[in-house]
Amino acid sequence: MAQTKQIKRVLIVGGGSAGWLTACVLAATHSHEVEITLIESANIATIGVGEGTWPTMRNTLEKIGITEGEFIQRCDASFKQGSEFVNWAKAQNHSYYHPFSLPVGFEQDIDMVSPWLTVKDKVDFAHAVSAQAYWCDENKAPRLPSDIQFAGKANYGYHLNADKFAKLLKEHATERLGVKLIVDDVCKVLGDNDGDILAVTSIDHGQITADLFIDCTGSKSLLLGEHFKVSWLSQKHILKNDSAVAVQVMHSDEQAKIASCTKSTAQPYGWIWDIALPTRRGIGYTFASEYCDFDTAKLQLANYITDQGLEAPAPSTFKEIKFNPGFREKLWHNNCVAIGMSAGFLEPLEASALVMIELSAQYLIDNFPKTHSMMNVVANRFNAKFVYRWHRIIDFLKLHYVLSSRDDTAYWQTMRAEHIPQTLQELLLLWQYQPPKHSDLDHIDEVFSAASYQYVLFGMGFSSTLYQSAWSDQINHEVINTLFKQVTQNAQRGLGTLPTNRDLLTNITKFGISTI
Numbered sequence: 001m002a003q004t005k006q007i008k009r010v011l012i013v014g015g016g017s018a019g020w021l022t023a024c025v026l027a028a029t030h031s032h033e034v035e036i037t038l039i040e041s042a043n044i045a046t047i048g049v050g051e052g053t054w055p056t057m058r059n060t061l062e063k064i065g066i067t068e069g070e071f072i073q074r075c076d077a078s079f080k081q082g083s084e085f086v087n088w089a090k091a092q093n094h095s096y097y098h099p100f101s102l103p104v105g106f107e108q109d110i111d112m113v114s115p116w117l118t119v120k121d122k123v124d125f126a127h128a129v130s131a132q133a134y135w136c137d138e139n140k141a142p143r144l145p146s147d148i149q150f151a152g153k154a155n156y157g158y159h160l161n162a163d164k165f166a167k168l169l170k171e172h173a174t175e176r177l178g179v180k181l182i183v184d185d186v187c188k189v190l191g192d193n194d195g196d197i198l199a200v201t202s203i204d205h206g207q208i209t210a211d212l213f214i215d216c217t218g219s220k221s222l223l224l225g226e227h228f229k230v231s232w233l234s235q236k237h238i239l240k241n242d243s244a245v246a247v248q249v250m251h252s253d254e255q256a257k258i259a260s261c262t263k264s265t266a267q268p269y270g271w272i273w274d275i276a277l278p279t280r281r282g283i284g285y286t287f288a289s290e291y292c293d294f295d296t297a298k299l300q301l302a303n304y305i306t307d308q309g310l311e312a313p314a315p316s317t318f319k320e321i322k323f324n325p326g327f328r329e330k331l332w333h334n335n336c337v338a339i340g341m342s343a344g345f346l347e348p349l350e351a352s353a354l355v356m357i358e359l360s361a362q363y364l365i366d367n368f369p370k371t372h373s374m375m376n377v378v379a380n381r382f383n384a385k386f387v388y389r390w391h392r393i394i395d396f397l398k399l400h401y402v403l404s405s406r407d408d409t410a411y412w413q414t415m416r417a418e419h420i421p422q423t424l425q426e427l428l429l430l431w432q433y434q435p436p437k438h439s440d441l442d443h444i445d446e447v448f449s450a451a452s453y454q455y456v457l458f459g460m461g462f463s464s465t466l467y468q469s470a471w472s473d474q475i476n477h478e479v480i481n482t483l484f485k486q487v488t489q490n491a492q493r494g495l496g497t498l499p500t501n502r503d504l505l506t507n508i509t510k511f512g513i514s515t516i
């Protein structure tokens with residue numbers, strides 16, 4: 001392709017959450033300058049899981065023009081305020097929150113960790129620094145019925161039905177944003193003389209040409225993986241989970257509580273996610289096949305479900321999923337960029353996959369290549385940024401295992417002790433002397449901020465006697481005590497005024513959400 005050739009036609013291959021989210025984001029901002037086509041197969045299923053989002057999804061929905069009311073109603077969605085981790089630090093009677101809102105004082109760079117350590121036996125870290133922890137205890141929604149769309153009393157994301165979400169995005173992209181849809185199977189990828197992709201060949205539509213190709217074909221990665229042979233960097237030595245069983249479970253009754261955080265409960269060979277939607281719960285066990293087979297995992301999952309007072313569904317409805325945790329050595333090669341599972345996937349912990357799709361799509365629209373020569377520069381910068389991000393996600397996920405004192409199986413012993421990335425080892429050493437702060441991480445737009453590290457570190461029971469001297473010498477006690485008090489006052493106010501997730505969602509079904 002000539003270096004000055006303009007990029008006018010984009011072909012997105014694959015219509016899962018990655019394909020349709022990317023199509024919407026791109027079309028909402030660039031449809032006047034580029035023609036956007038998406039090809040999806042009617043025969044190859046989407047992965048059909050991925051039901052927890054980050055708060056970034058509010059911004060994404062607003063940007064692409066889907067109202068919050070429509071999204072909630074169409075996707076069977078509920079409000080998510082963070083994650084609860086049960087029995088990760090030890091095998092029994094332990095839980096902590098990683099809420100989405102920042103710890104009080106964090107934005108002002110006030111160290112709340114050192115003073116909290118002096119009272120840590122009375123209150124856990126999340127409840128000391130975030131009202132959101134109290135609201136999660138009571139399954140509260142993060143917003144009032146009168147709040148305008150996408151606004152709330154705390155930072156929040158969503159739980160959703162993945163199939164319904166992809167359907168809504170598809171409808172929005174094709175009916176409102178002008179994305180052209182081709183339903184067909186891609187059977188071949190054709191290269192040109194410069195090594196770029198010239199076209200994909202599909203069974204019924206023949207050759208489909210474009211200037212830029214976006215590989216959203218999931219773990220198949222037809223373009224970047226199969227055609228360009230860009231290596232998959234497996235991270236299984238660090239994060240051993242490579243399998244999952246997922247199932248949909250009915251609520252015990254129509255008025256059952258809808259938890260406002262993802263509940264992640266550690267198991268002998270992995271962990272179980274539990275996501276409550278208005279009509280059902282999505283529950284699954286992700287585990288390491290090196291230590292556990294599907295039958296054992298299904299049994300442990302069924303036990304979890306019945307322990308929750310729910311009826312275990314028929315064994316035939318348990319969906320088996322296999323994946324190889326990792327990411328591609330490059331995410332953008334020549335005129336092809338991979339977004340979604342084709343680019344990478346580590347494991348469901350902390351729901352970092354959809355947000356990587358949102359970040360990739362955002363980067364693409366912020367730096368949309370106008371010509372082929374610009375594309376080379378954008379590709380290099382994209383690769384540097386996203387390879388860095390994959391490494392930081394690995395660090396953060398590994399942190400959850402490294403800090404565990406579970407000793408019940410070889411799985412936990414290995415996950416805790418082996419193959420800890422050097423960057424994480426250094427941070428853990430640093431944090432023995434000082435609590436995590438913004439400047440400990442290299443980028444201003446880190447996927448996981450120092451606040452998230454604080455929640456997980458201190459939720460898991462990490463402690464240091466070295467911080468306390470700093471607190472007693474330097475910190476203004478009055479300011480700190482006022483901030484701690486602010487948290488409990490805010491928590492009490494919210495407990496008195498915020499509806500439960502269930503009540504708010506019922507209200508939204510009847511009255512919608514104000515858009516102005």
Ligand SMILES: Cc1cc2nc3c(=O)[nH]c(=O)nc-3n(C[C@H](O)[C@H](O)[C@H](O)COP(=O)(O)OP(=O)(O)OC[C@H]3O[C@@H](n4cnc5c(N)ncnc54)[C@H](O)[C@@H]3O)c2cc1C
Nearest residue numbers: 014015016017018041046047050052186218340341353354
């Ligand atoms: C167990 C598990 C739990 C997860 N939980 C979460 C979570 O809570 N939060 C989160 O953010 N993420 C989660 N994820 C990740 C999330 O599911 C994915 O990132 C997301 O669904 C995007 O998938 P995708 O669109 O890349 O791939 P897919 O959904 O697999 O879509 C691939 C698309 O490519 C099409 N395709 C493939 N081959 C061809 C062909 N030859 N021709 C035409 N089309 C083709 C398919 O038809 C399909 O439309 C989870 C993943 C797993 C495995």
